[in-house]
Amino acid sequence: MSTALIIYGVGSLASVGVFVKVKKRLMLSKAKHPSLRGHSRMSQRFARLVPYYEFDETNIFRADGAPAAIQQSRATGFARLQTLFAERCPQSIASTEALKPAISDMQFTAAYRVPYPFSRFVRERLKVGGVLQAASGVKVTDLDGNEFYDLTGSYGVNVFGTDFYRDCIEAAVQAARELGPVLGAYHPVVANNVARLKDISGLDEVSFHMSGTEAVMQAVRLARYHTKRAKLVRFCGAYHGWWGDVQPGVGNPQRMHDTYTLKDMDDDSLRVLRSRKDIACVLINPLQGLHPNANAPGDSTLMASDRGGHYDKQAYTAWLKQVREVCTARGIVLIFDEVFMGFRLAWGGAQEYFGVKADMVTYGKTLGGGLPVGVVCGRADLMKRFRAERPADICFARGTFNAHPYVMTAMNEFLTRAGTEQMRATTYNGLDARWDGRAAQLNERLRQANVPVEVANLASIFTVKYTKPCRYNWMLQYYLRAQGLALSWVGTGRLIFSHNYTDEDFEAVVQRFVAAATSMKEDGFWWARDGATNKDIKRGVLREMLAAWRGNSPV
Numbered sequence: 011m012s013t014a015l016i017i018y019g020v021g022s023l024a025s026v027g028v029f030v031k032v033k034k035r036l037m038l039s040k041a042k043h044p045s046l047r048g049h050s051r052m053s054q055r056f057a058r059l060v061p062y063y064e065f066d067e068t069n070i071f072r073a074d075g076a077p078a079a080i081q082q083s084r085a086t087g088f089a090r091l092q093t094l095f096a097e098r099c100p101q102s103i104a105s106t107e108a109l110k111p112a113i114s115d116m117q118f119t120a121a122y123r124v125p126y127p128f129s130r131f132v133r134e135r136l137k138v139g140g141v142l143q144a145a146s147g148v149k150v151t152d153l154d155g156n157e158f159y160d161l162t163g164s165y166g167v168n169v170f171g172t173d174f175y176r177d178c179i180e181a182a183v184q185a186a187r188e189l190g191p192v193l194g195a196y197h198p199v200v201a202n203n204v205a206r207l208k209d210i211s212g213l214d215e216v217s218f219h220m221s222g223t224e225a226v227m228q229a230v231r232l233a234r235y236h237t238k239r240a241k242l243v244r245f246c247g248a249y250h251g252w253w254g255d256v257q258p259g260v261g262n263p264q265r266m267h268d269t270y271t272l273k274d275m276d277d278d279s280l281r282v283l284r285s286r287k288d289i290a291c292v293l294i295n296p297l298q299g300l301h302p303n304a305n306a307p308g309d310s311t312l313m314a315s316d317r318g319g320h321y322d323k324q325a326y327t328a329w330l331k332q333v334r335e336v337c338t339a340r341g342i343v344l345i346f347d348e349v350f351m352g353f354r355l356a357w358g359g360a361q362e363y364f365g366v367k368a369d370m371v372t373y374g375k376t377l378g379g380g381l382p383v384g385v386v387c388g389r390a391d392l393m394k395r396f397r398a399e400r401p402a403d404i405c406f407a408r409g410t411f412n413a414h415p416y417v418m419t420a421m422n423e424f425l426t427r428a429g430t431e432q433m434r435a436t437t438y439n440g441l442d443a444r445w446d447g448r449a450a451q452l453n454e455r456l457r458q459a460n461v462p463v464e465v466a467n468l469a470s471i472f473t474v475k476y477t478k479p480c481r482y483n484w485m486l487q488y489y490l491r492a493q494g495l496a497l498s499w500v501g502t503g504r505l506i507f508s509h510n511y512t513d514e515d516f517e518a519v520v521q522r523f524v525a526a527a528t529s530m531k532e533d534g535f536w537w538a539r540d541g542a543t544n545k546d547i548k549r550g551v552l553r554e555m556l557a558a559w560r561g562n563s564p565v
């Protein structure tokens with residue numbers, strides 16, 4: 011063969027290689043969600059550029075150009091809430107304010123309850139107590155003795171009601187007393203937990219960790235170890251804890267190189283999974299079924315009324331089945347992250363509820379029976395942390411407090427009590443119908459009250475949506491609080507009901523919810539200029555940012 015021919019051959023091969031590389035790169039770009047959320051690096055850069063500006067007493071109630079009468083009505087409503095909170099919750103507020111300077115998390119959550127241009131004005135006046143003294147049934151009690159219906163769900167831990175977990179912990183303390191907090195060796199109750207978890211997950215082995223974040227870290231590390239591939243796939247908007255690799259965008263100062271964030275429920279993403287050889291695992295958080303491709307919906311990002319939320323079980327099930335198929339075909343480890351949704355949808359979790367089998371499942375939150383925990387269940391071949399034939403090539407995982415005796419006994423109480431035939435039947439039989447019916451009941455009453463609010467739900471997880479363009483929707487969280495409904499710091503983006511809510515409890519929430527929305531409407535917060543759209547509002551916000559850049563006042 012002549013040299014020229016060899017050079018030509020090598021050249022052609024190289025250009026084929028380049029072509030394939032470029033094609034794969036384009037395919038990957040196409041599988042990214044067009045929003046900033048879908049572009050981690052760009053969103054980090056953008057976040058660094060967003061300038062601070064704020065509304066003050068002269069313009070806080072006219073950010074949307076409302077006429078003077080509406081501004082006055084808003085100001086009066088706001089002042090009424092301010093007085094109400096101050097008079098009703100003095101001790102709760104005082105102790106919260108005393109803690110705030112020393113607890114960074116409190117400062118953060120206080121600052122991010124509402125969009126930042128409104129935040130300072132609001133948090134200095136509408137002070138919210140963050141200290142509670144008691145909980146019972148579906149209610150919590152603050153330091154001043156005020157009772158609130160608990161819609162926070164303790165970050166999702168609270169599936170069965172606070173009393174259930176209190177009982178689990180009390181029994182667990184008794185059960186662990188003899189051994190005490192001895193670590194390293196196992197409490198005998200671990201055998202029962204392992205047997206039950208194997209049964210629930212349908213998987214072979216179990217590992218114990220201290221939080222959901224660590225469970226996810228471990229599952230991904232094992233997937234990388236066994237597949238010898240680096241990349242993890244998460245779907246746009248999905249939360250999997252605060253480990254860097256699963257949080258590659260805003261919130262993480264580092265650039266993550268081994269994470270692909272792909273569009274949820276989209277064929278372009280399946281094409282990427284089908285064509286690439288570098289993907290170790292795909293993480294699924296089933297909660298995304300309620301808002302595919304969107305971040306956890308907090309009120310601090312509620313600039314306009316375009317919060318989505320719609321759960322289509324059939325469509326999401328079909329999607330998960332497709333992901334399962336392509337993962338099987340490509341040797342990609344499919345991880346269901348059930349830290350949040352585990353035990354809420356079905357005893358067998360998302361695997362049972364959607365009828366899709368995962369290779370690994372992470373659990374946490376509720377499974378600890380009220381104490382902190384993370385768990386990975388997986389196929390035996392994926393859970394192995396060493397290779398007999400390569401003894402130095404191990405996959406390390408420890409954690410001082412893993413399998414802590416008190417956590418293990420609390421988990422045992424949880425699994426034993428929640429796992430009875432009767433408890434499973436009352437919790438899971440007719441679950442969708444019950445909660446869809448309750449969401450419909452709330453929506454109907456909101457419609458009757460003619461307020462621009464509705465809810466969407468995935469079982470007992472609700473999100474509040476706003477049906478009329480408006481910049482002040484985040485005020486609803488304070489009107490709800492005034493009606494005795496306790497929300498978490500993310501506000502109306504996520505209401506988490508525990509399953510011990512009776513129809514009467516729910517009806518009480520409906521009444522208070524409607525009263526809150528009605529009051530907010532009467533105070534003029536949902537006033538809108540004729541023909542206003544969400545797009546107009548967002549354009550206006552952008553104009554304010556540009557003005558702030560130039561050092562001008564926003565309005």
Ligand code: PMP
Pocket residue numbers: 165221222223224226249250251252295347348349350351374375383
């Ligand atoms: N995965 C999911 C799906 C979660 O919702 C969470 C917590 N909200 C985590 C992981 C992290 O769990 P933890 O907060 O216990 O670290």
